Amino acid sequence: MKRYLSALAAALLVAVPLGLSEIRTADAQQVTQLRWATSAVGSAGHRAKVALMAMLNREMPDYSITVLPTPGALATVRGYATNQFDGYYGADIAFRELAGDTGRFRGFRDQMQREPVQSFWAYTMEVGLGVRAGDRDRYAGWGDLSGRPVFTGPAPWDVRAQLERAMQTLEVGHNYVELDLGLSASSLSERSIDAFIIYSTGEASPAPWVNEAMIATDVAALNPSDAEVEKLRAAGLDVVEVPGDVFRGDVRTDTVLLVPFFYGFHVGLEVPEEDVYRMLTIIEEHAEELARTDSAFRQISEDMVNIQQRGVAASVDSVKVHPGLARYLREKGAWDDAWDDRIASR
Incomplete structure (x- = not known):
């Protein structure tokens, strides 16, 4: 009996750590990696994205966001559209050019593998x-x-x-x-x-x-x-x-x-509606903290909803709206029903 109890105790000592390890591994596998591209080091966009990433990584532990500097915001939109990045740094003027196949995006649509959408307007x-x-x-x-x-x-x-x-x-x-x-x-x-x-x-x-x-x-x-x-x-x-x-x-x-x-840090439909909605509410809750870290976020700290509404209004004819952003604006009473047919879907 003593030998049996000793063997059982030894087995439990081995089994418990193994079980915990397996749980931790399973948890780790549930963390979604986001490669979020922004503009060059030294730019306003890079500085702001680093501040935003630090807060979101802390408040959304089911996501792990990596900031990827690029030569400019244009490269991030192109990179997302060709499956190089998961998030991008998009402006209303870039979306206008993309939609019209003009300017810096002339001839680019033939290379696209997916359409960008708008999901968060920062400033x-x-x-x-x-x-x-x-x-x-x-x-x-x-x-x-x-x-x-x-x-x-x-x-x-x-x-x-x-x-x-x-x-x-x-x-x-x-x-x-x-x-x-x-x-x-x-x-x-x-x-x-x-x-x-x-x-x-x-x-x-x-x-x-x-x-x-x-x-x-x-x-x-x-x-x-x-x-x-x-x-x-x-x-x-x-x-x-x-x-x-x-x-x-x-x-x-x-x-x-x-x-x-208008400039925003956007993700596409690969990020579910619920997660984008949650991301927006977290950003709103921590907007003052972001503004203290980087004054670029002053506008969302003063009126997060207003910036989202104005950003959508400025670009809705060029790029569709992520359903998570649409849900957020509806709940805030800031959605325009004229935009209903501009909500993105797979």
């Missing part, structure tokens, strides 16, 4: 122009940059597409100069360019590289003229006022006039 991003501070008084508005060398941003980036769209609306025939981000300040100082793109996120947080450029050289914000503002708005492009002190250095104006568009 607006607002674009404008900076010039040498010593030359600021030479310009009455953006139109005075016609024929001049201008760095409107890296070629694939959505901020460049939005700024180019605004400048084309105003018929500013500038000469685009492609630069490494780190050379923008020295190129302006050395007069290789006469202006470069400046932009903020959430009307509060400039991109890190923009602030670095403003520290490295003396930059003044160049606002569009009153007539140019009217022309932009007549063409359906909004213009917002951003306090000049959100930028590093003296931008020579109390208010910077910038042209906004």
Whole structure:
């Protein structure tokens, strides 16, 4: 009997750890890996996605999110559509080009393996122009940059597409100069360019590289003229006022006039409705925490529902809505029944 009890005890000592190991293994297998692509290291999108990932990984233990930097948001949308990524960093202007087979997405639809959808709008991003501070008084508005060398941003980036769209609306025939981000300040100082793109996120947080450029050289914000503002708005492009002190250095104006568009961190229909809905509610619950981590999230901390509603309204004709986002907006009383036929399904 003693030998039997000893053997039984030994068996139990072995069996319990093995059983726990098997349970842990089963639990681990239930964790869903999400490869979520965003823009380049040093960009506003990368900084914001890292903050969002840290919170979601903590609050959604059944998901493991990995942030993947890419050359730009365009690459993330393309990568998702060709099954390279599980999540992407998409803007309304990119979705418009994709739907219309125009601009940076011309000819791309033939390569697509799945359609992107919209699932979470994080903030607006607002674009404008900076010039040498010593030359600021030479310009009455953006139109005075016609024929001049201008760095409107890296070629694939959505901020460049939005700024180019605004400048084309105003018929500013500038000469685009492609630069490494780190050379923008020295190129302006050395007069290789006469202006470069400046932009903020959430009307509060400039991109890190923009602030670095403003520290490295003396930059003044160049606002569009009153007539140019009217022309932009007549063409359906909004213009917002951003306090000049959100930028590093003296931008020579109390208010910077910038042209906004919507940016979001999206997933597709591979992530179930229930999980996207849960993700949105978690983001809303922790919006103030996110805003403390990165001021780009200030807008969702003030009114999460409003940003989702405005983002959908800006892009619903171009890209369908994830059913999880549709459910979230319905429950908040912010869904437009006219969007019913734009809810995505498999």
